[in-house]
Amino acid sequence: MLTPKNTRQGQRARVAPAKGGASHSKTGRADRFKAWLLHHQITAVESLIRLLITPVQSLMTWLVVAIALVLPTSLYVGLENVKHLGSNVENTGQMSVFIHKRARPEAIEKLSKRLLTKSEVARVELMTPAAALDEFRQHSGFGNILDSLDNNPLPTVLLIDPALERADHETLARLQKAILEDPIVEEVSVDLKWVERLNQMMVFAQRLVLALGALLALGVLLVIGNTIRLAIESRRDEILVVKLVGGTNAFVRRPFLYTGIWYGLGGGCLAALILAAGEAWLAGPVSALAELYQSNFELQGLSWDASILMILTASGVGLMGAWLAVGRHLGQIEPK
Amino acid sequence: MTFSPLKRPRLSGPCSTTENNHPMIRFDNVSKRYETGYEALSRVNFDISPGEFVFLTGHSGAGKSTLLKLIMHMEKPSHGQVFVNAQNLNRLKQSQVPHFRRNVGVVFQNHQLLFDRSVFDNVALPLIIAGHQHTELARRVRAALDKVGLLGKEHLNPIMLSGGEQQRVGIARAVVNKPALLLADEPTGNLDPALSAEIMELFHQFNGVGVTVLIATHDLPLVERLQKRVLTLGEGQLIHDGPKGATIANAGMTGEQILADS
Numbered sequence A: 001m002l003t004p005k006n007t008r009q010g011q012r013a014r015v016a017p018a019k020g021g022a023s024h025s026k027t028g029r030a031d032r033f034k035a036w037l038l039h040h041q042i043t044a045v046e047s048l049i050r051l052l053i054t055p056v057q058s059l060m061t062w063l064v065v066a067i068a069l070v071l072p073t074s075l076y077v078g079l080e081n082v083k084h085l086g087s088n089v090e091n092t093g094q095m096s097v098f099i100h101k102r103a104r105p106e107a108i109e110k111l112s113k114r115l116l117t118k119s120e121v122a123r124v125e126l127m128t129p130a131a132a133l134d135e136f137r138q139h140s141g142f143g144n145i146l147d148s149l150d151n152n153p154l155p156t157v158l159l160i161d162p163a164l165e166r167a168d169h170e171t172l173a174r175l176q177k178a179i180l181e182d183p184i185v186e187e188v189s190v191d192l193k194w195v196e197r198l199n200q201m202m203v204f205a206q207r208l209v210l211a212l213g214a215l216l217a218l219g220v221l222l223v224i225g226n227t228i229r230l231a232i233e234s235r236r237d238e239i240l241v242v243k244l245v246g247g248t249n250a251f252v253r254r255p256f257l258y259t260g261i262w263y264g265l266g267g268g269c270l271a272a273l274i275l276a277a278g279e280a281w282l283a284g285p286v287s288a289l290a291e292l293y294q295s296n297f298e299l300q301g302l303s304w305d306a307s308i309l310m311i312l313t314a315s316g317v318g319l320m321g322a323w324l325a326v327g328r329h330l331g332q333i334e335p336k
Numbered sequence B: 001m002t003f004s005p006l007k008r009p010r011l012s013g014p015c016s017t018t019e020n021n022h023p024m025i026r027f028d029n030v031s032k033r034y035e036t037g038y039e040a041l042s043r044v045n046f047d048i049s050p051g052e053f054v055f056l057t058g059h060s061g062a063g064k065s066t067l068l069k070l071i072m073h074m075e076k077p078s079h080g081q082v083f084v085n086a087q088n089l090n091r092l093k094q095s096q097v098p099h100f101r102r103n104v105g106v107v108f109q110n111h112q113l114l115f116d117r118s119v120f121d122n123v124a125l126p127l128i129i130a131g132h133q134h135t136e137l138a139r140r141v142r143a144a145l146d147k148v149g150l151l152g153k154e155h156l157n158p159i160m161l162s163g164g165e166q167q168r169v170g171i172a173r174a175v176v177n178k179p180a181l182l183l184a185d186e187p188t189g190n191l192d193p194a195l196s197a198e199i200m201e202l203f204h205q206f207n208g209v210g211v212t213v214l215i216a217t218h219d220l221p222l223v224e225r226l227q228k229r230v231l232t233l234g235e236g237q238l239i240h241d242g243p244k245g246a247t248i249a250n251a252g253m254t255g256e257q258i259l260a261d262s
Helices: A004-012 A029-053 A055-091 A105-117 A129-140 A143-147 A169-180 A193-234 A236-244 A249-292 A304-329 B064-071 B094-101 B119-130 B134-147 B163-175 B193-208 B220-226 B245-261
Strands: A095-099 A121-127 A157-162 A185-190 B025-033 B039-048 B053-057 B079-084 B104-107 B181-185 B212-216 B229-234 B237-242
Touching: A029 A055, A029 A249, A055 A193, A055 A249, A055 A304, A095 A105, A095 A169, A105 A121, A105 A157, A121 A129, A129 A143, A157 A169, A169 A185, A193 A236, A193 A249, A193 A304, A236 A249, A236 B094, A236 B119, A249 A304, B025 B064, B039 B064, B039 B079, B039 B229, B039 B237, B053 B064, B053 B193, B053 B220, B064 B079, B064 B181, B064 B212, B104 B163, B119 B134, B119 B163, B134 B163, B163 B181, B163 B193, B181 B193, B193 B212, B193 B220
Parallel strands: B053 B212, B053 B229, B104 B181, B181 B212
Antiparallel strands: A095 A157, A095 A185, A121 A157, B025 B039, B025 B079, B229 B237
16 A cells, blocks of 8 residues: 555665565555545444444443533533522612601702712612601501501611613622712612622532532543443454554544544433423423512523533543543553 | 456565565564563574465474564564564564554464454455555455455355355455465364365465465475475474475474474
């Protein structure tokens, strides 16, 4: 064969004159590339067929890979949903400005107008003590007790709706500080604490997902590596014959690498199916629960992009596992 | 169907001017000692010219297989140098070994066939490895199977064939890549005399078109009948190198004498 390699050997022949001597028939570079490409295709299909011939055994491996993928991915999906929920609440978060009892109505009016000029503020609603008492009486169920009070204990409150696009955590905190500086303001209440806690929990949970994902990816790597090791053992005779008739390491490696890819790809697809089924199963109860809270929140599944990324990652991990196994075990099989 | 590629001399091409100046195989003071301390070969020297037909004989354990393995680069010599087609195998890089082996056809006593695929696929394996196109590949495989008389059985699994037929599949696989050198380790080991003669005739035909043939065997009647050059090993040493089969018995005695002396 006048392979690219043999051509190089031919050039070396100046030192060792007849190395190329045993090369007789010629195969063009383009033909060899086509044959190489074709062998890749054939190997890919053959490796898949090999897996499908033993469906139960292959399904077991696919399931192990899928479960290892579903665990961190479902956690991630849950996290994304909580984040979504959190941002919804944050965006509609109202701010309550409690005014000193002795503040004059003109001062309150002035403050209200000044607040409206701020870009962070979308709407200001004045709630007089009487109106507040009314609302409290209606919603709290303590109407009788309130009636027995001599005077109205509630202060005047300005309810501020922040502008939606400016309603992030920092802006709200800054606005709160600015309003507090006004002398007639006694207190500004904005429920930032739980948003803050939620954010911190998110950071924690995200790291947890990452750590869990990394651990389980390592698990997938080892499972596929071990499965490939068994496949190598069971094809020992074939490997010996291939090496005896001049198969390169790349040639011997190829079917096992494709097997690894198929294990990862199959496991990834199965995981995507399991996640989709899980979402369908949980979507009903979640939206029913959301309705009870007067929310139109809906469970978000794994997006198409994320699903494809997950499947590709699994295939990559499969390839890596196969590569590790092949690297460790193929060198030990040499014709003796 | 003819087996045209084998009809022209093997050793053609740009290096042909030097072909006649170097042996196909040269053993230069080669010793092989295994890790266990067992010395399979000691200080073996011989040359085999391109186009020669040579038998390698000796009692079992004399080092025949080791010698073939050294030529295939399955083992490395502990001492000395092995040249195949002027290539010093000691200097062969690991990455060059596969390409080196593609130019050496090997026939094994136990055939080394793969029973998970057809006769055709077994014979096609060296061509697939070498990266041949499908049409070229099918043509060559059929030509090789035709040569060994198994053209009608290409789609069978080798397990359905007789021992002699399996051996012929092994031979077809060894020659399908048109190697310049053909090695055989006890190719007639399990066959009756008539089948053995058939197999030998095949090797003879390949030799007739220029292939260098080296056959390790202990089938002495066959060796004597063919009147070819014979290398005889005894206790790891080359104790006979000559053309006549008749001297093998004497050579064997020499071997025993050496044993007695040591």
